[in-house]
Amino acid sequence: MIPRMQWVQDNAGESNGTPPQPRSGHSTVSVGKSMLVVFGGLVDKRFLRDTIVFDTENKLWFEPECTGNESDGQAGPGPRAFHVAVAIDCNMFIFGGRSGRKRLGDFWMLDTDNWQWTELSGYGDLPPPRDFAAGASVGNQKLVMYGGWDGTKWLSDVYVLDTMSLEWIQLPITGPSPPPRCGHTATMVEKRLLIFGGRGGGGPIMGDLWALKGLFEEENESPAWTQLKLPGQAPAPRCGHTITYGGTQLLVFGGHGTGGWLTRYDIYYNDCIILDRASVQWKRLAINNEPPPARAYHSMTRIDSRFLLFGGYDGKSTFGDIWWLVPEDDPMAKTAPLSPRSHLSATKNSEQNQDSSFVDAKGTDKDFVSPLRELREKLALPVEAVPASEFNIHDESIDREFLSLAATLVPKEFDKNPEQGILVEALREYWKNSAASSIRLHELGPLLRDYHRLIYRLQGHGMLESMELHNKSNNSALQMHRFYHLKNANQLRMDDIPHLLNEYKQLLNLPLASNPPYPDQGSQFGIL
Known part of the structure; x- marks a missing residue:
């Protein structure tokens, strides 16, 4: 049975130290058993390059003193947002992203045992530069990256990196495949890579779900995509959302969509929808209280039975708030007010014009007349x-x-x-x-x-x-x-x-x- 959950804002001493400044388009990955590493992002059209760590055991935010290869006179990658970040063992890998109007194609590794950055761009043939791609770890040695936007077209390629040999391979795939996209999510579930949502060719925002097999050599499977059409209350089409894997459920939160018939407008979501692997269907997650403001391009990370939400953007404001989503019987839940919902929409939607620093609405005519x-x-x-x-x-x-x-x-x-x-x-x-x-x-x-x-x-x-x-x-x-x-x-x-x-x-x-x-x-x- 899926427990009811409750939102708790982290403003009452749940953590110590200095949390990250507001941002969106950043990455947050779980490294080891007790650390979350936040990197980069965007605020007020300014791209960030800082590394902030949350020690989950001591509930402490801190900024490590990183060393290693330099970029622009500082250790580590240059400023960026909308990059791919994947954690394997004690290492965090960073690929691509955007800085200003430039799509990046460099590749970096941060060793969290000694906080040392190493640039790996000179090893092998790297994938083309891109932003808004998505990636995930494959076992404890490889990572996979799918899609993105290279500045002229949406991508649908799949690259696999062996972190031991540092060799990138573009996966040859035959048969049906997802439409090219960016701003989607990529999640490994057992031995399948699940791709959900994103913005595709011509500008439409999608809500389709695909599974990729053939990523594990021992399975002797040819790489192939399968579209999954599951019953239940599926999420609305969106991009810039998060999917967090925990137990037998995948939790979808937030994201950006579009609405309107005669006039087009942006919608930002704050709903919680789960893909329940036990029943193989979509379900609305039961929440006891008011959710955080709607947003996209945030991060959502699982820590045991809790989920940590940080940052994001709602078309007007960049967020720096920190929220916990916890089971209703969690001691932390007792600190959260069970306030009535102040809006009646199933998801509080922010209808704002999209900032020019985010994905361009390709194919969307601002002078569109229905x-x-x-x-x-x-x-x-x-x-x-x-x-x-x-x-x-x-x-x-x-x-x-x-x-x-x-x-x-x-x-x-x-x-x-x-x-x-x-x-x-x-x-x-x-x-x-x-x-x-x-x-x-x-x-x-x-x-x-x-x-x-x-x-x-x-x-x-x-x-x-x-x-x-x-x-x-x-x-x-x-x-x-x-x-x-x-x-x-x-x-x-x-x-x-x-x-x-x-x-x-x-x-x-x-x-x-x-x-x-x-x-x-x-x-x-x-x-x-």
Whole structure:
């Protein structure tokens, strides 16, 4: 059974020493049994080169005095972010990354027994320079690296390094393979390399999962990719996320995605989703309290039964906060408040413009005009404007578009002047019995606003404390509120409509959903 977990912010004396400064695009690897090594990163468009260590036994942050080969007059690699970092035994290997606009192709090793850097760039034929690649250790002697971005194209090559001979080999693979990508994750599970997510050719953000076999010579397997399509609540497509392997589960946290139908915008996630190897399916991890702010390009590292989150970027801010994700019976959990969630979205999404220092949105036209938007204009339907600040939820009595649409469903001979309550119930009953394919374009705005109303009222009655509602028909957890952050129907995509309608129907089936939280039917109320 997967235990419930709890977030604890490390600001109450859980560790000593000086933690790393805020950053994103850094690496954090677990070396030996008691050390986490943080290297590099980016903050305010400034690339970093420092090495910071967390001693997990003594709960102490410190910066070691490193020696060895120099770069720019200092020991160790030059400043960089979005590089590959892999730990094998007591050594941390660093390859590539980005510094300014330059993609790097140098290769370094840090021996943590004596804190000595050694440049290994002169050994063998190195892979081409790249950033946003991903790598993992293969047993205790090899490392594997997949994909990345070389400044002109996305990559799909696989390189394997033997750390004893320092020989790089590009793995020959036949058959189907993942689309080229960057910003993905690479995780070794038993004798398979799992690749998830990333940004691909043309700019789309992906949510596919692939497994690579043939990395262990003793298995006598030809290298080959297999796409895994698993049941359950799979993560939304994303890049810049982390996958942390622990026990029988792989934990997915955070990342960056895109949303919108008529206008495109960035989404940053703070959800926790696990790939449960026991049941071979995706599951939402049960969390007791408010998660950290949404982010991408952070690091997440496992220490026994705990997970340590550090840094990241949300499209506007670079984080330096440190969080622990611990089982609810962990002594550390007692220090964390069980605060109610301040937002109702299943993942708190930050909708910000992406910083130019991060992955360029290749193939994304900033002047993109949706065909649907043009269609709305040709039909003389209003194109909803996004308010400059937070949006408000209006009561049905002052939602004229909602009431006008409802009036078309009540026969005039039945009631020439139907009461508002009859109109509201008629429209909700109509949507409750409608298929997604029958929803017309001009219905989307009123439908989304009523969806907002229902969620707000249920929360006002204390019925939405959990971010997962349960489908009584099969007792399976149902993901809800994924569209609560949308300000208007212009941000919906065509394939969002069936999911929005399904969530709306589920909300209608809950008691008190259609009852306003206050007796004043004419008032307007804001989102918490």
